[in-house]
Each structure stands twice: as C-alpha cells, then as structure tokens.
Amino acid sequence: MRAALWLMGLFSAAVALALFAGDNDGTVTIFWPPHRVDMSVNLLLLLLVALFVLLHFALRAFAALFELPRQARRWRSQQRERAAHTSMMDAMTQFGAGRYLRARKSAEAALAREQALREAGDVLPHRASLRTLAHLTVAESAHALQDQSTRDHHLALALDRASAHGALPELREGVLLRAARWALHDRDPGAAMARLDELPAGATRRTAALRIKLKAARQAGRQREALDTARLLAKHGAFSRDAAGTVVRGLAADQITQARDAAELQQLWAALEPAERAMPELALRAAQRLLNLGGDHAVVRDWLRPVWGEMLALPESFSPAHRARLARVLEAGMAPTGDAADQQWLARVEAAHQAHPRDATLQYLAGMACLHRGLWGKAQLLLTQAVRGLQDAELRARAWRALAELAEQRGDATAAAEAWKHAAGA
Secondary structure (H helix, E strand, O other): OHHHHHHHHHHHHHHHHHHHHHOOOOEEEEEEOOEEEEEEHHHHHHHHHHHHHHHHHHHHHHHHHHHHHHHHHHHHHHHHHHHHHHHHHHHHHHHHOOOHHHHHHHHHHHHHHHHHHHHOOOOOOOHHHHHHHHHHHHHHHHHHOOOHHHHHHHHHHHHHHHOOOOOOHHHHHHHHHHHHHHHHHOOOHHHHHHHHHOOOOOHHHOHHHHHHHHHHHHHOOOHHHHHHHHHHHHHOOOOOHHHHHHHHHHHHHHHHHHOOOHHHHHHHHHHOOHHHHOOHHHHHHHHHHHHHOOOOHHHHHHHHHHHHHHHHHOHHHOOHHHHHHHHHHHHHHOOOOOOHHHHHHHHHHHHHHHHOOOOHHHHHHHHHHHHHOOOHHHHHHHHHHHOOOOOOHHHHHHHHHHHHHHHHHHOOHHHHHHHHHHHHHO
C-alpha cells in the first residue's frame, strides 16, 4: 500500500512538473556589471534545487565532523559499561559454578571498571544496583571461603550502596536476607533475628524471611515463636501438607517436652490449634508428659478423647505401636477415684471392647479398667484372653503381672508363679 502511494505521488509530481515547465517561456536576467546573464526560469529552479542539496549535504558533513569527538567518547563509555557488565555476569557465573575465588576477582573487576567509568564523567543510572550486586557477590564468595572480615566489609558496603538515593528498596531487603542466612550458618540466631528486624513490615511476612525466622527461632530455642512461624509458612503454602504437619508436630512436641510443670503444659496445650490437638502423636505425648508432671488424670483422659474416637472410627490409620502406646497412657490415667469422668471412660472402654471383642489391645485395656474398679473376676477373664493376642511385649508383660497379682490375692501360688514366669519371659 505504501509503495502504491509513493508511485502515485511520483506520477503526480511528474505531471505537475510537465505542466509547469513544458510551456514556461519565462526568462530571468541577472545583472552583474559589466556582465549580464540570461537564463530560463526552469534552469534557475534546477540550480536553486541543486544549491539547496549541496548546502544540505555540506552542513551534514560539518555536523558529522564536529560530532566525531563526542561519538568517540560515547563509544569508549559504552565499552567501559559493557566491560563492567561482562565482569559482573562472569562473577555470577563463576559463583554459581562454585569457583569462589574467580567470582570474587570478577566482582572486584566490575567495581573497578564502574569506578573508572564514574571518574571519566559517565555515571550509570543504575550505578547503585550494580555496585550493590558486586559487593554482595564478593561477600557471598568470602562467606563461602570462610573469610568473615572480607565478607563483613563488603556487606557493609552493599548495605550502604543499597540505601543510596535512587536504589531499589528490594536491593536492601535482599542484602539483609543474605546477611541473616550467613548468621544462621555461623550459628548466631540473634544476629539473624536482628537482620530480619531491619526489614520493613511487609517484607518480614514473605516466605523467604519466614523460613529464615523459623530456623533462627529453632536455633535459639524459641519454640513458641518457631511454631507460630511454621503455621504462617504452612498457610502460605511453603510446605507440602505432610511436611507442614511434620514440622508443626515436631515443634509442638518440643514445647511439650520442655514444659516444667503441669500448669505450663496445660497453657501450652490450650494455645495449640484444634487440628494440632487432634494429632495422635501430640495428644499421646502431652498426656504422658502431664502424667509425669503429676497432672490431673481427668485432664489426661480428656486430651485423649479425640484420639480414642479416631482409633475406633479409623482403626486402620493406627499402627500397632500407636495403639499400644494409647493403651499404656490410658491405663496410667486410670485412677481409682470414682469420679464421674472416670466412670464414663470405663463405660467407653467396655463399649469399645464389646464392639471389637477380638481386639487384644481393647481386651487388655478393659481388663485393666476392671482391675482398677475392683472387678477381679472380670479383669482376670479379660486379661487371660488378652495375653494370647497381644503383640506388644510391654503390654503382655503388664498383663501377666496383673494376672500374677490376682492369683496371689486368690491364694493360688501355682498360678501366680506361672504368671510371674511369663511376665519375666515377655
């Protein structure tokens, strides 16, 4: 389309020129004493056009001539800038390949070339970013080489450049995050937390910052803060579902283990989320810890109620080891107090045994519950059935010991000796 328009324009110009110049009889006379020059108007117009073209190209030639020094300076500046960027790219490449000495030298070369460029009067618009990244690369390489003095020196320079006017705020945040990671590598969680505190409010909730905070809190033994951070990471999708559960469960278990008295443990348990309190591993650990600290048995049984319900509803989700552990903790939580909550648990255990009469673990638990209530005959019957199917050695030994004590109460020395023998062999 454009070519067609140009062709039409040329034809129009040719037609106009032919109409104007074809029948033009005008004459132009130029008097230059003592000379006189006569020429046609068409020739004069051609001479004027030629003069215009000549002047135009002459002016362009003079402009190009005077522009040569400036172009030379611009070319030299571009070469220096390209050399600085090439050195920076080489430094990052060498660092990624694990060649830390070469990376350090290339980054220092980039700094030197940028300095030479500035001294020549050419200041890069992204000078702060380039110098920050170069200093950070030198510091990274020095950290990998265990050169802490060089690392700290270039870290300070990187922070100074990242805080300069015109620098992107993300640069400073990135430098602070790297410094926090280095502090973690040095096993200095306090320094890592201090670096994180220098970040703006929005940056502290990013996944990268939360990961560092989680590691620092765990190193510092601040389990509650680590647990809160792990929950935030799980909400942000930083972990898979299974990994998030494992991390949260581990941190909560550490808090439970470190509880110094029953009151503190109950406060910790109340601070956990409902989904965390429903985890069988945590509930069993907390109940056992509360028993060890001399806590209320009714509270122990209350904590184990969700686990008990889950075991009855989904027996395939519980391994034999977890079932045996639950039985041991529930047995330890049974005390001959005669309170209403204890009687309710006795009814629950008996109902579960009636629903699953061949379950050896439930037989054992029901037998021990009857033993705690003074129902000697029923306890003997249930425990005798349980010892035949129990796979857990500790539960089997406890069942034989209980049978031996029952036989001694009846005065059956032979049965008692046989039961004690089985208990010792279990």
